[in-house]
Amino acid sequence: MAEESEELKTFKDLGLAEPLAEACDKLGWKNPLKIQVEAIPAALQGKDVIGLAQTGSGKTGAFALPILHALLEAPRPNHFFACVLSPTRELAIQIAEQFEALGCEIGVKCAVLVGGIDMVQQSIKIAKQPHIIVGTPGRVLDHLKNTKGFSLSRLKYLVLDEADRLLNEDFEESLNDILQEIPRERRTFLFSATMTKKVQKLQRVCLRNPVKIEAASKYSTVDTLKQQFRFLPAKHKDCYLVYILTEMSATTSMVFTRTCDSTRLLALILRNLGLKAIPINGHMSQSKRLGALNKFKSGDCNILLCTDVASRGLDIPAVDMVINYDIPTNSKDYIHRVGRTARAGRSGVAISLVNQYELEWYIQIEKLIGKKLPEYPAQEAEVLLLEERVSEAKRLAVTKIKETGGKKRRGEGDYADDDVDKYLGLKDGRSSKKFKRR
Amino acid sequence: MTKSRTAPTTSNSKRKWKEGKSEKKVKQSKGGKKRKDTDVPKSHSMLKDDHDDVEGFDNETTRSEVVESQHPENNESGLTEDSDTEDNVEFSHSDEEDIKINDQLTSENSMHLSSFDLHLQHNLSKEEIENQGNLKFNWEIPAIGMSNSKWIGTGENILEGLNINSYDGLKEKLSEHWMDVYKSSGSKDISSDKQKLFLSLCNSYRDILHCSKRPFYLKGLEDTSIMDAYIMHSLNHVFRTRDCVKKNDAKLTKVGETADIDRFRDQGFTRPKVLILLPLASIVYRVVKRLIQLTPSAYKANVEHMDRFATKFGSEEHDGQKENDLEADYAKPQNLSKPSDFEALFSGNNEDDFMMGIKFTRKTIKLFSDFHTSDIIVASALCLTNKIEEAGSNKDKDVDFLSSIEVLIIDHADVIAMQNWSHMHTVIEHLNRLPSKQSGTNVMRIRPWYLDNYARFYRQTIILGCYSNPDINASFNHQCFNYEGKVKLVSEYKGVLHKVLPQIRQIYERFDVDSIVDADDARFEYFVKKVFPRIKDSDQGGIMLFTNSYFEFIRIRNFLKSQNASFCLLGEYTTQSDISRARLWFYEGTRKIMLYTERSHFYHRYKIRGVQNLIIYSLPERKEFYPEIVNMLDGSDNMACTVLFSFLDKLRLERIVGTAPAKRMVAAKKGVFVFCD
Known part of the structure; x- marks a missing residue:
C-alpha cells in the first residue's frame, strides 16, 4: 500500500516547526501515523479537515500538531486560541495531557473544562489565559455563561473530537449554543470514528470546503485484532466470563457491560474469586472514575469492568483482551469497544459472549464488519466445573450490594433469573446507558 | 517604541x-x-x-x-x-x-x-517566597514621640531618610480633607510626627505590630492619632483601588476587545479589600464614625443606614439621652467604684458578635452593604469565626469575601486577646484563600498573584494594641507573610511598681523551666511543692490566688479540691450569685482561699476585701492590674505577696517591674527577689 513510502516521512517533512518535531521525538513518535501524514499538511495549509479514523490511529496528534504550529506563528495575544470538544471527561483530560506534552517546549497552556470538577478552580485556569481549551460541551457552555470575562470570540481553531457522539441528544443543544459563541472566521477540525447523518449535517454547518481524510475503510477493525464469539445460554454467562479471565489471567482485560450496576456486581464477583477487577461507570464521581482508571493503567488491577463510557477515545496502552459481556445494541459501539485493544500496531483479542437474546444484535455486528467470526473454543463441561464457585461468589456479592444499599435499580439481586426481565426492559432501560454529566 | x-x-x-x-x-x-x-x-x-x-x-x-x-x-x-x-x-x-x-x-x-x-504590581519570585521564613529584624530606628521605644524591621530600612512630612502615598484629596478636619476641630498640632511616621509605615505596606499604643480608655489624653492614621490608610487603599479600576475600565472601552488584557489586571476575586477587626461594638462606633468624618465630603454626599448604625453600634448614652437621665441616679453611684478605664471601655455597647460591610460608591457611603460587594468589612473575630464554621458545614454559604483582603487591621488586640485570640487565629488562617464559588468578577481582570494563590504574600497586616502577648506575637510572626517585610515596635518599660502601696513586700520567686512545653507543669509543681505547703496548714484565711489563664485556674481548682482545702472560686464563668457568695465567704473567713483570674478581673474589676496574703500564681498580662490587685492587700496584717515567675514570663515581668530589672531577675543566679519600697 501507499503507507510503505509514507512511513519514511518524518514530522519535520510534514512542515511542522522545529520545536514540535523535537517534542514528537521526545515522546517517542518516530514517524507520523497514516492519519497524521494526511491531515497535518492539509491543516497547515489552513484548510478545514474531516478525519474519519479508527481509534488508536493517532487522531489527537493529527489535530494537536497543526494547532500548536499555528499557535507558534500567531501574533500575540493568543490566548483562547483553540477549543477542543470531546464527549467524555476522561478523553478531554487525555487530550489536554497530549497537548501539554507536545507543547511543553513552547510553553503552551491548557485548561480542561469538564464536569465533576470545581468551577472556581477552572475559572482560575481560564483567568490565566490558556491557549488551548479542552472540555466537554456542557461545562464549556456553563463557563461561557457564568464565568465573566471568558469568551471564545477570538477563537481560531475548533476541534470536534468523536463528533458522532458529540451529536447525540446529550450534547447537541450545548454544542449548538457553543457554536453561536464562536466566530465564523475560524478553522474547524472534525474527527469521528463513524460517519453518521448527523455528522454530515454538522459538517455542512461548521466546515468550509473541508478536506476529507479517511484513514481506514468504513467500520473496519484492525487486522492485528483477533475476534471471536461464544454462543452460550444466558445463565452461564458469568461462568464463561470467569473461565476466560482465568484462562488468560496474565493479561490486561476490559469487560464491557450494558449497565453501571452490572459492572459493580461483576467486579465484586470477580474479586470474590480472587481476580483483580475494578469497575468504572457513570454512577461514579469524577475523581473515583479517574482513580479507577489510574489503577488499571498502573497495573494494580488487570481487569477493568466498564460501560460504554470507556469505549471511546480512552488511550489505555496494552489492553490485551476485550470481552463483550453484553453485546452492544448499537453495532457501532462494537467497533469502539474492540478498538480499546490492538492499538497502534499491537495485537489483541476480542471475545463476545452472545446469549440467545442477543443473537440478533450480534448478527448485525457481523454484517457491519463484514466478516464471520470464529467461535471461541472451550469445552462446556470444563467451564461448568466453575459453576459452584461462581454462584457462591455471586451470592456473596449480591448480599454485599444489598448491605451497602445497592443502587436505585432493583433487580441485580436475582441477576440470572431476571436476565429475561432485564432485557425485556431494555427499551426504557436504554437511559441507563447515558451518564450524568454535570 | x-x-x-x-x-x-x-x-x-x-x-x-x-x-x-x-x-x-x-x-x-x-x-x-x-x-x-x-x-x-x-x-x-x-x-x-x-x-x-x-x-x-x-x-x-x-x-x-x-x-x-x-x-x-x-x-x-x-x-x-x-x-x-x-x-x-x-x-x-x-x-x-x-x-x-x-x-x-x-x-x-x-x-x-x-x-x-x-x-x-510587584511580581513575586519563587526565591522571595522561599526566603519568607528566614527574615531577620535587622534594622532599628528610635520611635519618634515615644520614649524608650524603637521600630525594628526586616528587609530594607524604610524609615531611614524617609521624609515623613510628605504624604507621598496618600491621595491628595484625602490628605487635604484630613488637614481640614484637623483645622476645624481646633486641634493645635495638625498631626504629630509620631502619627506621620506611623502613616508612612502603613504606606510602606509592611506588616506592622504596634503594641505600645495608648488606648483611648486609659487615663490621659485621648490618643486618636494612630486610629486616624490607619483609617486614612484604609481609605487611601480603597480609593486608589477604585481609581485604578475606573481608569482601566475607561481604557478598556477605548481599546476594546483587541487589547492584551494582561495590562488591566487590577482586581481580586471579590471586592472587599480592607478588613478591620475590633473587639467591641462601641469601638466600631468610634472607628466608623471617624472613618466617615475623614472621608472627603465629595465621596459622602449621602451616608446610607446611618440610623441603623447608631442603634446597632452606638450606646444608649449617645442616642437615648432620656433613658440615660432616668437611669442616671440609679446607675452612676454603682459604677463609681470601678476604675475610669473600665468605665470608658465598657460603658458603651459591649456586643462582641458583629459584622458590617462598608461600600463606597461614587458619592455615597453605604453602611451594612452586602459583604461580598463591600470595600471595607468591620467585624469581630467571633462573628467571622461563626461565619467560617457555617460555611464549612453548609455548602450554600461561603466566606469568599475574605479571599481578597489586602489590608488587615486588628485594633485593640489586647482586648481581643482577653476575649479569645483563638478566633483571631482562625480568621487569619481563612484570609486570602481561593474562593469556593464563582464571584462574578471578570476573571480576566484578576491580578495574577491572586490566581497563583499568592494573595497572602501581598496582604498587609497591622496589629495594634497596648501590649503584646505570645499569642499575638505568634500570629504576627507565623501568620503574616507579607513579602514587603515586617516592622514592629519594641519598647522598654519603666514598670508599675511605683503604683503599689509602699509598705507591701513583694517577693518574686523564680522557678526553673527547660522549655515552653514544660512551663505549665513546672509552675504547677513549684506551687504544689514550695508554695502550697506554706498555706496549707496555716489557720490564717484571706489567701488570694491570682492566675492569668483559665487553664491554670482549673488546674489549681482541681488540685485544691483533691487536697480538701477550704476555697472559693471567682473565675470568668462563675455566676453572679456565686460570685457574691464567694466574696462574702472570703471576707468573713469561712473560706480561706480565693481563686481569681485575670479575665474575671478584666470584666468585673472587683475590689476583693479581706485579702491577707496574695499569691500571684502567674503575672497578669495587663500591667495596670498588678498594682490594683496588690493594693487589695492594703489593711492586711503582713502586707506581703508572693509572685511566681520563670524566664518565659519575661514579657509580662518587664511590663511590671521594668525592663532592666526584669532582665536581671531572669538572668540572676539567685531565684528570690524582694521589692519593698
Missing part, C-alpha cells in the same frame, strides 16, 4: 521613591534585569506574553484616559454604582484632580508612582 522608552523610567522612579538608596538591592535591579530578558528572544517560553511594558503603557495613555473617564456609564467592573444618576459637577472635579496628577506624572517622568501601585 514609546513603550521601550518609558519603561526604564518607571524603574527609575521606583529607585527614587526608595530615596535612591542603593543600586545593588535585588528588588530594584529586578526591573532592569527583566527588561533585558525581553530583548533577548525567550528561550524558555515562546508563547509567554511579556508583561514588562505594562507600566510604560500606563504613562502612554494617561492623557487620553481623562477624556474617557467622563462617561460614568463605563462600569464594566461593577465597582461603580450606576443607579444614582449624578450631576457631573462632582465627578468632573475629581477628574480635575486626576489631570493635575497626570500632568505631574508625565512632566516629572512618573516620579509619583504610589506605594500602592508599587506594592500591588
Whole structure:
C-alpha cells in the first residue's frame, strides 16, 4: 500500500516547526501515523479537515500538531486560541495531557473544562489565559455563561473530537449554543470514528470546503485484532466470563457491560474469586472514575469492568483482551469497544459472549464488519466445573450490594433469573446507558 | 517604541521613591534585569506574553484616559454604582484632580508612582517566597514621640531618610480633607510626627505590630492619632483601588476587545479589600464614625443606614439621652467604684458578635452593604469565626469575601486577646484563600498573584494594641507573610511598681523551666511543692490566688479540691450569685482561699476585701492590674505577696517591674527577689 513510502516521512517533512518535531521525538513518535501524514499538511495549509479514523490511529496528534504550529506563528495575544470538544471527561483530560506534552517546549497552556470538577478552580485556569481549551460541551457552555470575562470570540481553531457522539441528544443543544459563541472566521477540525447523518449535517454547518481524510475503510477493525464469539445460554454467562479471565489471567482485560450496576456486581464477583477487577461507570464521581482508571493503567488491577463510557477515545496502552459481556445494541459501539485493544500496531483479542437474546444484535455486528467470526473454543463441561464457585461468589456479592444499599435499580439481586426481565426492559432501560454529566 | 522608552523610567522612579538608596538591592535591579530578558528572544517560553511594558503603557495613555473617564456609564467592573444618576459637577472635579496628577506624572517622568501601585504590581519570585521564613529584624530606628521605644524591621530600612512630612502615598484629596478636619476641630498640632511616621509605615505596606499604643480608655489624653492614621490608610487603599479600576475600565472601552488584557489586571476575586477587626461594638462606633468624618465630603454626599448604625453600634448614652437621665441616679453611684478605664471601655455597647460591610460608591457611603460587594468589612473575630464554621458545614454559604483582603487591621488586640485570640487565629488562617464559588468578577481582570494563590504574600497586616502577648506575637510572626517585610515596635518599660502601696513586700520567686512545653507543669509543681505547703496548714484565711489563664485556674481548682482545702472560686464563668457568695465567704473567713483570674478581673474589676496574703500564681498580662490587685492587700496584717515567675514570663515581668530589672531577675543566679519600697 501507499503507507510503505509514507512511513519514511518524518514530522519535520510534514512542515511542522522545529520545536514540535523535537517534542514528537521526545515522546517517542518516530514517524507520523497514516492519519497524521494526511491531515497535518492539509491543516497547515489552513484548510478545514474531516478525519474519519479508527481509534488508536493517532487522531489527537493529527489535530494537536497543526494547532500548536499555528499557535507558534500567531501574533500575540493568543490566548483562547483553540477549543477542543470531546464527549467524555476522561478523553478531554487525555487530550489536554497530549497537548501539554507536545507543547511543553513552547510553553503552551491548557485548561480542561469538564464536569465533576470545581468551577472556581477552572475559572482560575481560564483567568490565566490558556491557549488551548479542552472540555466537554456542557461545562464549556456553563463557563461561557457564568464565568465573566471568558469568551471564545477570538477563537481560531475548533476541534470536534468523536463528533458522532458529540451529536447525540446529550450534547447537541450545548454544542449548538457553543457554536453561536464562536466566530465564523475560524478553522474547524472534525474527527469521528463513524460517519453518521448527523455528522454530515454538522459538517455542512461548521466546515468550509473541508478536506476529507479517511484513514481506514468504513467500520473496519484492525487486522492485528483477533475476534471471536461464544454462543452460550444466558445463565452461564458469568461462568464463561470467569473461565476466560482465568484462562488468560496474565493479561490486561476490559469487560464491557450494558449497565453501571452490572459492572459493580461483576467486579465484586470477580474479586470474590480472587481476580483483580475494578469497575468504572457513570454512577461514579469524577475523581473515583479517574482513580479507577489510574489503577488499571498502573497495573494494580488487570481487569477493568466498564460501560460504554470507556469505549471511546480512552488511550489505555496494552489492553490485551476485550470481552463483550453484553453485546452492544448499537453495532457501532462494537467497533469502539474492540478498538480499546490492538492499538497502534499491537495485537489483541476480542471475545463476545452472545446469549440467545442477543443473537440478533450480534448478527448485525457481523454484517457491519463484514466478516464471520470464529467461535471461541472451550469445552462446556470444563467451564461448568466453575459453576459452584461462581454462584457462591455471586451470592456473596449480591448480599454485599444489598448491605451497602445497592443502587436505585432493583433487580441485580436475582441477576440470572431476571436476565429475561432485564432485557425485556431494555427499551426504557436504554437511559441507563447515558451518564450524568454535570 | 514609546513603550521601550518609558519603561526604564518607571524603574527609575521606583529607585527614587526608595530615596535612591542603593543600586545593588535585588528588588530594584529586578526591573532592569527583566527588561533585558525581553530583548533577548525567550528561550524558555515562546508563547509567554511579556508583561514588562505594562507600566510604560500606563504613562502612554494617561492623557487620553481623562477624556474617557467622563462617561460614568463605563462600569464594566461593577465597582461603580450606576443607579444614582449624578450631576457631573462632582465627578468632573475629581477628574480635575486626576489631570493635575497626570500632568505631574508625565512632566516629572512618573516620579509619583504610589506605594500602592508599587506594592500591588510587584511580581513575586519563587526565591522571595522561599526566603519568607528566614527574615531577620535587622534594622532599628528610635520611635519618634515615644520614649524608650524603637521600630525594628526586616528587609530594607524604610524609615531611614524617609521624609515623613510628605504624604507621598496618600491621595491628595484625602490628605487635604484630613488637614481640614484637623483645622476645624481646633486641634493645635495638625498631626504629630509620631502619627506621620506611623502613616508612612502603613504606606510602606509592611506588616506592622504596634503594641505600645495608648488606648483611648486609659487615663490621659485621648490618643486618636494612630486610629486616624490607619483609617486614612484604609481609605487611601480603597480609593486608589477604585481609581485604578475606573481608569482601566475607561481604557478598556477605548481599546476594546483587541487589547492584551494582561495590562488591566487590577482586581481580586471579590471586592472587599480592607478588613478591620475590633473587639467591641462601641469601638466600631468610634472607628466608623471617624472613618466617615475623614472621608472627603465629595465621596459622602449621602451616608446610607446611618440610623441603623447608631442603634446597632452606638450606646444608649449617645442616642437615648432620656433613658440615660432616668437611669442616671440609679446607675452612676454603682459604677463609681470601678476604675475610669473600665468605665470608658465598657460603658458603651459591649456586643462582641458583629459584622458590617462598608461600600463606597461614587458619592455615597453605604453602611451594612452586602459583604461580598463591600470595600471595607468591620467585624469581630467571633462573628467571622461563626461565619467560617457555617460555611464549612453548609455548602450554600461561603466566606469568599475574605479571599481578597489586602489590608488587615486588628485594633485593640489586647482586648481581643482577653476575649479569645483563638478566633483571631482562625480568621487569619481563612484570609486570602481561593474562593469556593464563582464571584462574578471578570476573571480576566484578576491580578495574577491572586490566581497563583499568592494573595497572602501581598496582604498587609497591622496589629495594634497596648501590649503584646505570645499569642499575638505568634500570629504576627507565623501568620503574616507579607513579602514587603515586617516592622514592629519594641519598647522598654519603666514598670508599675511605683503604683503599689509602699509598705507591701513583694517577693518574686523564680522557678526553673527547660522549655515552653514544660512551663505549665513546672509552675504547677513549684506551687504544689514550695508554695502550697506554706498555706496549707496555716489557720490564717484571706489567701488570694491570682492566675492569668483559665487553664491554670482549673488546674489549681482541681488540685485544691483533691487536697480538701477550704476555697472559693471567682473565675470568668462563675455566676453572679456565686460570685457574691464567694466574696462574702472570703471576707468573713469561712473560706480561706480565693481563686481569681485575670479575665474575671478584666470584666468585673472587683475590689476583693479581706485579702491577707496574695499569691500571684502567674503575672497578669495587663500591667495596670498588678498594682490594683496588690493594693487589695492594703489593711492586711503582713502586707506581703508572693509572685511566681520563670524566664518565659519575661514579657509580662518587664511590663511590671521594668525592663532592666526584669532582665536581671531572669538572668540572676539567685531565684528570690524582694521589692519593698
